[in-house]
Amino acid sequence: MSRPSIIAIAGSAGAIQPLHSVVSNLPHDFGVSMFVVVHRTSQDGLLTQVLSYKTGLQVVTAQHGALIAQRTIYVAPADFHLTVSSSHMFLSKGPKVNRHRPAIDPLFASAAFAFGPRVIGVLLSGYLDDGTAGLAAIKECGGMAIVQDPKDALVPNMPRSALLNVGVDYSLPAAEIAPLLVGLTGRDGTANHRSKAGSYGRESTSET
Amino acid sequence: MAEKAHPKHRGKAVGDGHSGRVPSSFTCPDCQGTLFLVRETKLMQFRCRIGHLYAPESMLDAQTDNVERLMWSAMRALEEHSEYTGELAGQVKRTSASLVREYQAISRSSRQKAEVMRKLIMEEPTPNKRASLRIK
Numbered sequence: 001m002s003r004p005s006i007i008a009i010a011g012s013a014g015a016i017q018p019l020h021s022v023v024s025n026l027p028h029d030f031g032v033s034m035f036v037v038v039h040r041t042s043q044d045g046l047l048t049q050v051l052s053y054k055t056g057l058q059v060v061t062a063q064h065g066a067l068i069a070q071r072t073i074y075v076a077p078a079d080f081h082l083t084v085s086s087s088h089m090f091l092s093k094g095p096k097v098n099r100h101r102p103a104i105d106p107l108f109a110s111a112a113f114a115f116g117p118r119v120i121g122v123l124l125s126g127y128l129d130d131g132t133a134g135l136a137a138i139k140e141c142g143g144m145a146i147v148q149d150p151k152d153a154l155v156p157n158m159p160r161s162a163l164l165n166v167g168v169d170y171s172l173p174a175a176e177i178a179p180l181l182v183g184l185t186g187r188d189g190t191a192n193h194r195s196k197a198g199s200y201g202r203e204s205t206s207e208t
Numbered sequence: 209m210a211e212k213a214h215p216k217h218r219g220k221a222v223g224d225g226h227s228g229r230v231p232s233s234f235t236c237p238d239c240q241g242t243l244f245l246v247r248e249t250k251l252m253q254f255r256c257r258i259g260h261l262y263a264p265e266s267m268l269d270a271q272t273d274n275v276e277r278l279m280w281s282a283m284r285a286l287e288e289h290s291e292y293t294g295e296l297a298g299q300v301k302r303t304s305a306s307l308v309r310e311y312q313a314i315s316r317s318s319r320q321k322a323e324v325m326r327k328l329i330m331e332e333p334t335p336n337k338r339a340s341l342r343i344k
Binding site: 094095096097098100103105108109127128129130133136137140157161165167 | 236246249250251256258259260261262263264265266267269270
């Protein structure tokens with residue numbers, strides 16, 4: 001049996017709503033591990049709680065050194081970078097990246113290195129360009145890059161930056177992201193998303 | 209973190225002096241350390257010695273904030289200078305009329321510079337302001 005994919009999904013300003021949309025539209029037996037980074041300044045732990053209302057999947061705040069489980073959504077706590085190895089997750093008080101901690105690029109880049117073609121990176125609404133270099137790393141390691149359609153994003157800058165700089169595979173409204181993820185990975189998360197690419201959602205046309 | 213994780217930098221910690229890193233002519237907006245050019249992906253990034261990492265727009269944003277912070281610092285220094293020389297002028301009132309005039313001139317000049325500085329800061333069209341106009 002092939003090993004399951006992981007999904008790294010991240011955003012900044014305006015990302016909570018599309019994140020809810022994605023999480024609430026995933027099947028309750030979705031067999032994929034999902035990692036979430038949202039920029040924020042406060043120490044609140046509400047994001048995990050709020051997301052858990054939206055899905056039957058397990059939603060937990062990521063713990064340093066914890067094993068990665070399937071059918072679980074891991075949320076980066078405030079003020080820690082979240083990175084992954086092929087089996088575990090790590091939290092760190094490392095220097096801010098793109099002015100943020102947690103930042104998106106460390107999660108995306110570590111996932112790219114650890115999981116190669118089995119990573120799907122999803123970049124949602126936000127200012128500036130955190131996530132762009134991370135999506136580039138995911139693409140260079142054979143993974144897949146998805147962005148929220150800038151026209152659908154409250155703050156289009158982050159998806160737009162990725163579209164300008166990275167060969168993004170799909171650019172689509174938030175509501176279409178969950179069905180695409182299920183289509184790409186299969187319910188148990190083991191489908192080869194390469195073979196299914198193109199049959200769900202629509203291909204990015206902004207790629208140049 | 210990110211640099212350890214990236215395939216091209218496996219096992220290399222930040223600031224381990226590995227050859228090939230290219231110093232830029234810029235300093236880190238967060239810690240004032242030298243920034244090095246990072247070309248791990250096609251996207252240009254800057255990283256300082258301790259590991260602050262910037263993609264291009266984030267670098268611009270950080271630099272813009274840094275410029276504003278330093279301009280406010282300059283304004284504060286000028287206001288303090290004006291206030292202090294004003295107090296000195298008061299202290300020497302009974303001993304030296306010429307010194308009073310000298311201190312008052314410095315105080316006036318510094319206050320004017322501070323006012324100009326405040327105007328400069330508040331009229332600055334920042335990238336942030338332009339970007340925020342794009343919210344639909």
